[in-house]
Amino acid sequence: MSSIIKQLPTVALRGLTILPGMVAHFDVSREKSIKAVEEAMMDEQEIFLLTQKNPEEEEPTAENLYSIGLVAEIKQVIKMPNDLVRVLVEGIERAELNCFTETEEYLLAEVIRFTEDGLEDIPENAREAMIRCLEEKYEQFCTYNSKNGKEAAKPIQEIHELDRLMDAIANSIPIGYEEKQRILEAVTITERYEVLMAILLREIDIATIRNDLAMKIKSKVEKNQREYILREQLKVIREELGEDNTQSDAEQYEESLKKLKAPKEVKERIQKEIDRFKNISSSSSESAVTRGYIETLLELPWNKASKDNKDLKNAERILDEDHYGLEKVKERMLEFLAVRNLTSKGDSPIICLVGPPGTGKTSIARSVAKALDKKYVRICLGGVRDEAEIRGHRKTYVGAMPGRLVNGLRSAGVKNPLILLDEIDKISSDYKGDTASALLEVLDSEQNNKFRDHYVEIPIDLSEVLFIATANSVQDIPRPLLDRMELIEVSSYTENEKEHIAKEHLIQKQMKKNGLKDGELTISSSALRRMISGYTREAGVRNLERKIGEICRKAAREIYQGDKTKIKITESNLEKYLGKEKYSFDKANEQDEIGIVRGLAWTSVGGDTLQIEVNVMPGKGDIKLTGQLGDVMKESAQIGLSYIRAISKKWGIDKEFFKENDIHIHVPEGAVPKDGPSAGITMATAMLSAATGKKVRADIAMTGEITLRGRVLPIGGLKEKLLAAKNAGIKTVCVPKKNEKDVEEVSAEITKGLEIVYVESMDEVLEQAFTA
Incomplete structure (x- = not known):
């Protein structure tokens, strides 16, 4: 060639x-x-x-x-x-x-x-044989693939030149560019014939299989259609005879069972219950029980799961948009998502958010569900005292129902939702069972893959559920239950954090809720700070949101009545909208005094300063405690007194002093109960000051427990206590040496301007407390 x-x-x-x-x-x-x-x-x-x-x-x-x-x-x-x-x-x-x-x-x-077409080497008979084979196979191909069948092949069959016939057939069959390239690369007639014939035979084979499958499907559809018509006729006959539709209910259950995504053993159990249901009379009470049980099993998401959003940046953006601060919680959620992305499954952690009311524990769970694209289910455990609320009732009882967890899964419709166990510290127990113990299996990642609900009876996999629990106090959660959860502390907000939250979230939320448009109401930063310090006393922002709502309502009324079109709230007109200030922080004393020491306390709504006063008077050596002190604080006072008596010689106290004088310890605000182990060094310092007549610095506050030998033990709630000290204008704070690591975690915004002194013994405390 x-x-x-x-x-x-x-x-x-x-x-x-x-x-x-x-x-x-x-x-x-x-x-x-x-x-x-x-x-x-x-x-x-x-x-x-x-x-x-x-x-x-x-x-x-x-x-x-x-x-x-x-x-x-x-x-x-x-x-x-x-x-x-x-x-x-x-x-x-x-x-x-x-x-x-x-x-x-x-x-x-x-x-x-x-320049040559390669036909010269092919005998006439061979060429004719090739043409006939190609025409025959192309006609067969058209029969399967064209609406017109054999008629579609006629234009091609009118071509009698072998090379033109092959090119025409190759151009008319719907094949990919790789197959056409094979035909193009077959330069000689013989090669081209072999390639084209192989493609035609394969396409005919595929078309034959496709037609066979279509025929089988058609016959099945016709059979199902026939069964459907017969069922409809049977239904009409039953209605005419006045018979019940028990059978049709069973058939509906069987149809639902076919569509259900569930393990084989679960389907077998449901089928068994449907078979029992068919044989029960509709007038029997057992019929209603069995019907409810079957419907519950069919509605549960056995193998149905939603797809998590794996975008880490998207999750971080949503959490930052919805919440200011709460860095530990956000970091932990992003870690969970990263691990889930790397392992493709991984055990879902059981997280417990612990913190004062109003700090955003419940709302952050909703934001996490939104960030992960998970279904969100909230189960409130406050006041739940019946074990059956968790594990469900035995289905033999009248009015039996599954537990709250199973109902949560059923309402979510997937087996991997985010379930929020709200107020887990508020559960209680009575003669009906221990609710906390019922939760032990649920909140154990090693056991909850086969959780047994008394009503459902079939093991349910809870291992893919992301559990988030909330609590106000760790002390009220039973220890075995606490051991199964990962604790994340949601601490109190600083005034600066509250101001940010109000500006970024609360004001817009309340304006929208009260029908105010952008620009109609503005609240100045100074007014906001005054509102936080003078009108609310809380760890969270719930009351702050109420106060903003109160301003929005009054502003809405003024705008609606036409008095004003725009309202600006400043520090000067805040009192007009919210009335007189309700709270004020006890400021540091202006001058040093004998027997008065400022302590620091943690409360459920944040931190506070506690002034401890001690008076010495002639008597018989008794100690008197007033101000509604709890047992722990009473013991701290006794320990402090024993320590002072032990070191009385060093401080020049007469040995008959404790026999001839009574000591009275009082904590103001007597109507408020007070307890806790962090006032030991404060009471000891106050008693020693009263006994020696030495003045205590007015600008110092302290917190820590004392031992009989004068060692200072660590305490909790340090962030809230330091915040209270700063608000009170305290300059120096004595903190146990073992709490140094806790201080490092406190933001610089709180510690700025505070001199924090770490103490290990009472000698160091007294050295700081007494004036020279």
């Missing part, structure tokens, strides 16, 4: 192969391709088309292009929007790429054009 070499502009096609005799169009957008088309139009309108091996390649080289291509004649060129050019071509002949000629503007190829 001889050949000639010619240079032609070349276009690399992506995902497209054009065959000889085929009229086709394609779009070009690459600058080189557009330039090649323009060059071809300026010459003989001939262009060389090569197909890319990798359609994604932007700058194809000779290695990325098939070597056999097509010489085509350009029939039409149309410029399209977005710098696209649509080219209409007609395939002329196969050609082989020899090499590319150097040019930067477009691809210019040296093309080997074939």
Whole structure:
């Protein structure tokens, strides 16, 4: 077979192969391709088309292009929007790429054009046999793949030249560009015949299988249609006879069972219950019990799960948008998401958020569910005292129901929701069982993959549920239950944090709730700070939100009545909207005094300062305690007194002093109960000051427990206590040495301006407390 070499502009096609005799169009957008088309139009309108091996390649080289291509004649060129050019071509002949000629503007190829068609070597009888085989197989192909059947094959069968017939068949069958490239690369007639025949036989085989499958499906559909008609007729007959529709209920359950995604053993159990239901009379009380049980099992999401949002940045953005501060909680949630992304499953942690009311524990759980795209279920445990609320009732009892967890899963509709166990510290127990013990199995990641509800009876997998519990105090949670949870402390907000939360969340929320538009109400920063310090005393922001709501309501009334169009709340007019200030912090005493020491206390609504007063009077050596002190504080006072008596010689106290004098310890605000182990050093310092007559610094506060030998023990709630000290204008705070690590975690905003002295013994405390 001889050949000639010619240079032609070349276009690399992506995902497209054009065959000889085929009229086709394609779009070009690459600058080189557009330039090649323009060059071809300026010459003989001939262009060389090569197909890319990798359609994604932007700058194809000779290695990325098939070597056999097509010489085509350009029939039409149309410029399209977005710098696209649509080219209409007609395939002329196969050609082989020899090499590319150097040019930067477009691809210019040296093309080997074939001058012989390869028919000379094929005997006439063989050629006729090939034509007949091709016509027969193409007719068979059209029978399966064309609406017109054999009629569609007639135009092709009128061609009697073998090479033209093969090109026409190849152009008419819907195959991919790789298959067409195989046909294009078959240069000789024999090769082309073998390739084309193999493709035709495969397509006929696929069409045969497809038609067989369609026939089977059709017969099944017809059978189901027949059954449906018979069932409908049976239903009408039953209605005419006045019979009940028990059977139809059972059939509905069976239909639901077929669609249910559940383990095999669960489906078998449900089928068994449906079979029992069929044999029970509808008038029987057992029928209603069984019906309720089957419906509960069918509604549970046994193997149905939602897909978590794995975007870590999206989760971080949502948590930051919804909540200011709470860094530990956000960090832990992002860690959970990162672990889940890496392990693709991983055990869901059981997290317990502990903190004062109003600090955002419940709302952050909702934000976590939103960030992870999880279904959100809230179960409030406050006051729950019946074990059946958790584990469900035995279904033999009248009015039996599944437990709250199963109901939560049923309402969520998936087996991996976020379940919030709200107020877990408020659960109680009575003669009906211990609720906390019932939760032990639920909140144990080693056991909850087979949680047994008394009503459902089949083990339920809770391992993929993300449990978040909330509590106000760790002390009220039973120790075994506490051991199964990961504690994250949600501490009190500082005034600065409250101001940020109000500006970013609360004001907008309350304005929207009360029908106010942007710009109609503004609250100045100074008014906001005054509201926080003078009108609310809390660890969270719940009362602050109420006060903002109160301002919004009054502003809404003024705007609606037409008195004003815009209202600005400042420090000067705040009293008009909220009345007189309700709270004021006890400020540090102005002068040093004998027997008066400032202590620091933690309360359920944050921190506070506690002034301890001691008086010495003639008597019999008794100690008197007033101010509603709890047992722990009474013991601290006794320990402090014993320590002072032990060191009385060192401080020059007469040995008869404690026999001839009574000591009276009082903590003001007598109506408020006080207890806790952190007032030991404060009471000891106050008693020693009263006994020696030495003055205590007015600008110092202290917290810590004391031992009989004068050692200072660590305490809790340090952040709240330091915040209270700062608000009271205290300059120096004595803190147990062992609490140094806790101080490091407190933000610089709180500790700024405070001199924190770490003490290990009472000698160090007294050295700081007494004036020179």
